[in-house]
Amino acid sequence: MSTENLTPDSSPQDKEWEATMLAFVENNESGIAPVKARKKLPIRRRTLTVILSSVGTILLAVVLLVCMLTIQPEQPDITDNPTTPSSPIATKPAIPLLNNAADPSNNVAGTPLQRVDIQNTDDNFTILLDSGKNAYVIEGYEDLTLSADMVLTLRNHTETIQATEQVEEDKASDLSIFGLNKPQATASITYANGSTARLRIGNMTPSQTGFYGQFGDSETVYIFESDSVALFRFRAAAFISNVLVATPSVKSTDTNGVAMLRDVTFTGKAHPTPLTLRRSNHQDSEVHTYFTYLISAPYLRGTKDTTSNELGAFKGLKAQQALFLHPTAEQKNKLGFDNPLIKISATMAVETEEETSSESTDVKTPKIYYNVTTYNLVVGSLTDDGDYVVMADGINAIFLVSKAEYGYLFDITYQSAVNDFLFFNSITDISRIGFRMDGKTYEFNLTHHPEREEQDLQLTVKCDGKVYPTADFRKIYELMLGLSRYGETEGKPEGGNVSLELFLYDNAGKLYLDAKYYESTGSLCIVETSEGEIFTTRWSDVSFFIQQVENYVNGRDVLTNT
Numbered sequence: 001m002s003t004e005n006l007t008p009d010s011s012p013q014d015k016e017w018e019a020t021m022l023a024f025v026e027n028n029e030s031g032i033a034p035v036k037a038r039k040k041l042p043i044r045r046r047t048l049t050v051i052l053s054s055v056g057t058i059l060l061a062v063v064l065l066v067c068m069l070t071i072q073p074e075q076p077d078i079t080d081n082p083t084t085p086s087s088p089i090a091t092k093p094a095i096p097l098l099n100n101a102a103d104p105s106n107n108v109a110g111t112p113l114q115r116v117d118i119q120n121t122d123d124n125f126t127i128l129l130d131s132g133k134n135a136y137v138i139e140g141y142e143d144l145t146l147s148a149d150m151v152l153t154l155r156n157h158t159e160t161i162q163a164t165e166q167v168e169e170d171k172a173s174d175l176s177i178f179g180l181n182k183p184q185a186t187a188s189i190t191y192a193n194g195s196t197a198r199l200r201i202g203n204m205t206p207s208q209t210g211f212y213g214q215f216g217d218s219e220t221v222y223i224f225e226s227d228s229v230a231l232f233r234f235r236a237a238a239f240i241s242n243v244l245v246a247t248p249s250v251k252s253t254d255t256n257g258v259a260m261l262r263d264v265t266f267t268g269k270a271h272p273t274p275l276t277l278r279r280s281n282h283q284d285s286e287v288h289t290y291f292t293y294l295i296s297a298p299y300l301r302g303t304k305d306t307t308s309n310e311l312g313a314f315k316g317l318k319a320q321q322a323l324f325l326h327p328t329a330e331q332k333n334k335l336g337f338d339n340p341l342i343k344i345s346a347t348m349a350v351e352t353e354e355e356t357s358s359e360s361t362d363v364k365t366p367k368i369y370y371n372v373t374t375y376n377l378v379v380g381s382l383t384d385d386g387d388y389v390v391m392a393d394g395i396n397a398i399f400l401v402s403k404a405e406y407g408y409l410f411d412i413t414y415q416s417a418v419n420d421f422l423f424f425n426s427i428t429d430i431s432r433i434g435f436r437m438d439g440k441t442y443e444f445n446l447t448h449h450p451e452r453e454e455q456d457l458q459l460t461v462k463c464d465g466k467v468y469p470t471a472d473f474r475k476i477y478e479l480m481l482g483l484s485r486y487g488e489t490e491g492k493p494e495g496g497n498v499s500l501e502l503f504l505y506d507n508a509g510k511l512y513l514d515a516k517y518y519e520s521t522g523s524l525c526i527v528e529t530s531e532g533e534i535f536t537t538r539w540s541d542v543s544f545f546i547q548q549v550e551n552y553v554n555g556r557d558v559l560t561n562t
Contacts (some may be wrong), residue, residue, distance in 0.1 A: 004104065007175075007374050008037075008047050009025050011521065011560065013545060015437070016256045018197065022286065028102045030310075030369045036122070039169070040076065042482065045348060061401065067189050067273050078162055080428070081537065081561070085430065087468070089169065089391060094162040094163070094278075095162055095163040095164070095165070095166060096158065096161075096163060096302050096535070097161045097162055097215045097216075097479070098161040098162075098197055098215075099115075099159075099161075099162060100112045100155060100159045100160070100193075100195070100197075100479075101159040101160050102189055104161070106450055106506065111129055111192065112159050112191045112192050112193070113129065113154070113155050113158050113159055113189070113191060113192075114128065114129070114190045114191055115128040115129070115189070115190040116128075116154065116158060116187055116188070116189050116190075117187070117188040117189075118187050118232055119183070119185065119186045120184060120185035120186070120232060120233050120234070120235075121184055121233075122233075122235050123187065123235040123236055125138055125139065125140075125235075125236040126139040127139075127146075127151075127239065128136065129220075129490050130142065131458045133420075134149050135227055138236050138239060138325075139527075140242075141236065141240075141325050141326065141397060144239060144240050144241075144395065144396065144397060145240070145241040145326060145395075145470045146239050146241060147239060147240065147241045147242065148229070148241070150238065150239045154188045154230060154231050154239075157227075157229070157231065157524055158187070158189050158197075159191075161197065161199070161228075161243075162228075162342055163213070163220075163222035163223060163224050164223050164224065164225050164558075165210075165222065166220060166221070166222055166223075167212070167220075167221040169220075172219070172220070173223040173369075175221070176205055176518075177213035178202045178211060179202030179203030180200055180202040180212060180214055182223065183200040183201055183202055183213075183266070184203070184211075184233060185199075185200075185201040185203060185229070185232040185233045185243075185402070186198065186199070186200050186201070186202050186232075186320045187199045187201075187232045190220055193251050197216060198214070198215070198217075199213055199214075199229065199232065200213055200235065201213045201222075201229045202216045202349070204226075205223055205482050207430065209221070209225070210223045210225050210226055210295070210299075211224050211226060211229050212224075212425070213229060213340075219362055234464065235518065236320065237322040237324070237397070238322075238324060238327055240320040240322040240325065240397060242244070242318045242320065242321060242322065242399065243314065243317075244316055244317050244318060244319055244390065244392045244395070244399065244401075245314050245315070245317035245346060245348060245375045245377075245392075246316065246348070246373070246375075247259050247315045247316045247348070248348050248349055248350050248371040248373060249350070249371060251350070251370075251383050254350070254352050256352045256353050257347075257350045257370075258350065258351055259315060259348070259350050259354040259371075260279070260312065260315065260348070260351055261277065261279075261311050261312065261314040261315065261346060261348060262279055262347045262348065262349045262351070262358055262369055262372065263278035263279065263296075263346075264276070264277055264278075264311065264314065264344065264345065264346040264347070265277075265297075265344070266342060266343070266344055266412065267342075267343045267345075268338065268340045268341055268342040268343040268378075268379070269341050269342075270341050270342050270411075271343075271413075272300070273298050273300070273414075274355070275295070275412070275413065275417070276295070276296045276297040277293050277294065277296070277303065277307075277311065277417065278291065278293065278294055278296050279292070279293060279294075279351065279367070280294050281294065281366070281367055282365065282367065282432060283532065286429075287341075287425050287426070287429070288300070288302065288422045290424070291303055291308070291506060292308040292400050293307065293308045293311060295414065295417060298414065299529075299531050299532075299533050301416075301418045301419060302418075302419040302421075302424060303417050303418065303419055304418070304419050304420070305415075305416060306418040307387045307412070307416070310408050310409055311409070312345050312400070313406065313408075314348065314409070314476075315348065317401075317406065317409075319390060319399035319400055320387070320399075320400045320401065320402050320405075321398050321400055322397045322398070322400075323389070323397075323398045323399060323400050324397060324398040325397050325400050326396050326397070327391075327396075327397070331398070332380070332391075333485075335380040335381050336380035336381035336389070336392060337378060337380040337399065340378045340379060341379045341380065341381055342379035342388075342410060343376070343378050343379075344373050344375075344376070344377040344378075344379075344410075345376050346374070346376075346377070347373070347374045347375075347376075348371075348372070348374075348375065349369035349370065349371060349372040349373070350369065350370050350371045351367050351368075351369055352367070352368055352369075352370070353365050353366075353368070354366040354367065354368045354459070358496065358544075362460055375392065375393070376392065376393040377390055377391070377392050378390065378391045378392075379401075379410060380398075382403075383400070385399060385403070386403045387400055387549060387562075388400070388401040388402075388403065388406070389401075389403055394521070396538070405420070415488045418485070419549070420484040420485050421481065421484050421485075422483065422485060422513070422515065422527075422529070423480055423481045423483070423504075423513070424528040425504070426480075426510065427446070427451070427459070427474065427477050427504075428448055429507060430446055430504055430505065430507070430512070431444070431446055431505050431506060431507045431508075431509060432445050432446065432504070432505040433477075433480075433503070433504050433505075434446065434502070434503040434504075435500070435501070435502060435549050436498075436500070436501040436502075436503075437499060437500045437501070437546055437549065438552075442463055442549070442553055443463060444461050444462065444463045444468065444473065445463070446459060446461060447459070447460040447462070448459070448507075451561065453545055454489050455470075455479065456470045456471055459469075459473070459474075461473045461539055463553070468553075469552075472552055472557070472558040473549070473552065475558045475559075475560055476548060476549060476552055476558060478560065478562070479544070479545050479548055479560065480502065480545065482541060482542055483517075483537055483542065483545060483560065484537065484541075485527070485535045486537050486538055487524075487525060487535065487536050488534075488535055488536070489526055489534060489535060489536050492518060492526050492528050492534055492535060493526060495517065496518040496519060496526070497519040497541065498516045498517065498518055498519070499518065499519040499520075499525070499543075500517040500518045500542060500545070500546055501514070501517070502513065502515045502517075503515075503516070503530075504524070505545060511530065513529060513531075514529065514530035515527055515530070516528045516529075516540050517530070517537070520539040520542075522539065523538065523539055523540070524536040524537070524538065524539055525537050525539040525542045544561065548560075
């Protein structure tokens with residue numbers, strides 16, 4: 001990982017500083033810095049082949065000429081030993097300055113690092129071991145949990161200190177050349193055995209692969225690898241854990257348990273009408289248990305498959321970084337937390353199956369939950385880049401959450417989450433269907449005969465005492481299921497004429513759904529349900545459906561969309 005973009009005069013709000021810190025945090029385990037590859041011009045395969053062939057011919061000629069000039073008569077042919085190994089490339093060994101790492105064989109404490117006092121151009125703070133908590137904390141911010149990865153990296157680079165190179169003494173007389181007359185960062189370290197150490201970090205090397213520095217009271221100037229001194233140049237906020245939603249743990253004895261989001265509610269300025277999504281369960285109707293997640297407010301609807309997958313991102317949700325620790329009331333107000341853009345209440349839990357004595361496959365297995373925890377997140381506002389400025393209950397800090405990583409989750413709406421299809425019920429769940437169009441109403445009563453083998457004999461369709469063809473009615477029902485939602489709209493047209501109204505009743509005789517399709521002169525038609533939901537659908541699908549209902553009631557063939 002590299003901190004080469006970090007500049008000495010970067011301010012706490014400097015975007016370059018933030019980008020550098022994020023790159024460090026993301027790569028602190030690998031130690032590999034992200035490198036921008038140079039853009040290469042495309043080369044056609046044929047051209048490349050010609051080039052390679054030409055180069056190969058020239059190289060072969062050169063090799064033959066060299067062989068002819070260098071081979072002596074008494075020497076064996078150079079091909080007698082083609083596998084002669086080449087000499088290894090010499091690398092400079094590290095310069096060990098201190099090794100205070102835990103070593104049980106030498107009775108060295110398991111947590112040698114006790115305290116680090118860090119002073120840099122952006123912040124002054126102390127990280128110390130809290131013996132009561134048996135954890136590292138930042139002095140003055142003891143209520144905030146530190147990142148385990150950052151603490152581990154800090155320990156790695158303080159319990160063992162080494163340089164990559166020593167600057168020659170005659171070149172190190174003027175410390176200002178190396179930025180060590182006014183160090184960019186100073187780390188004063190205290191260990192469990194009472195010993196201390198100090199690092200002073202100056203300018204970046206011309207090669208941008210390290211930083212000049214001094215160790216202890218010595219005037220010797222060393223070069224330290226960028227990774228080993230990067231943390232001393234960060235603010236205290238960089239060390240705070242960025243986990244906003246933890247993943248619940250599954251019991252070792254639970255072979256069926258899965259950690260997941262149980263339910264979530266969105267409110268705030270972006271959601272004047274609250275939006276709630278939840279896991280489907282055994283108490284839902286059969287058509288609703290088809291969905292992994294349901295929208296329970298503002299309307300009971302199924303969700304898109306993509307939405308169900310996206311909701312899984314709540315597990316282990318992380319911020320990019322902490323921005324402000326113990327923010328003031330003024331900071332909260334300025335960043336929108338007094339009137340937040342989005343409020344999220346997400347309940348995480350482990351879902352498992354309840355043990356039942358029933359062996360019937362028709363009985364729905366109840367789901368039970370444990371390790372249930374609700375997390376409340378508040379998005380105060382957005383940054384200029386569209387990222388989210390967030391606070392979480394129980395964490396007295398303001399965080400930055402990436403839109404690129406979590407935009408689909410934080411920007412979720414009813415329209416983006418709801419399944420495109422309005423009708424899902426199987427025809428066997430419906431007892432009566434009505435069509436009102438062109439001033440006429442047709443009500444078809446459905447009688448089901450599940451005991452019969454042939455499909456056409458399993459359903460009887462009647463209207464005003466007249467029996468209608470079963471096969472064509474199934475086509476009508478299929479077309480009705482295809483009247484899917486297209487998008488959202490401001491509201492129903494004032495004084496608009498209803499071209500089609502559908503009303504369905506379940507097998508208990510209860511109204512399942514009533515939907516009105518308003519006349520349209522364009523490509524879209526506005527739909528209003530009995531529950532108050534309003535959206536648009538394609539007028540071509542609606543007009544085609546109306547035509548097929550007319551064909552059906554008038555004894556003509558019913559067509560289907562192809």
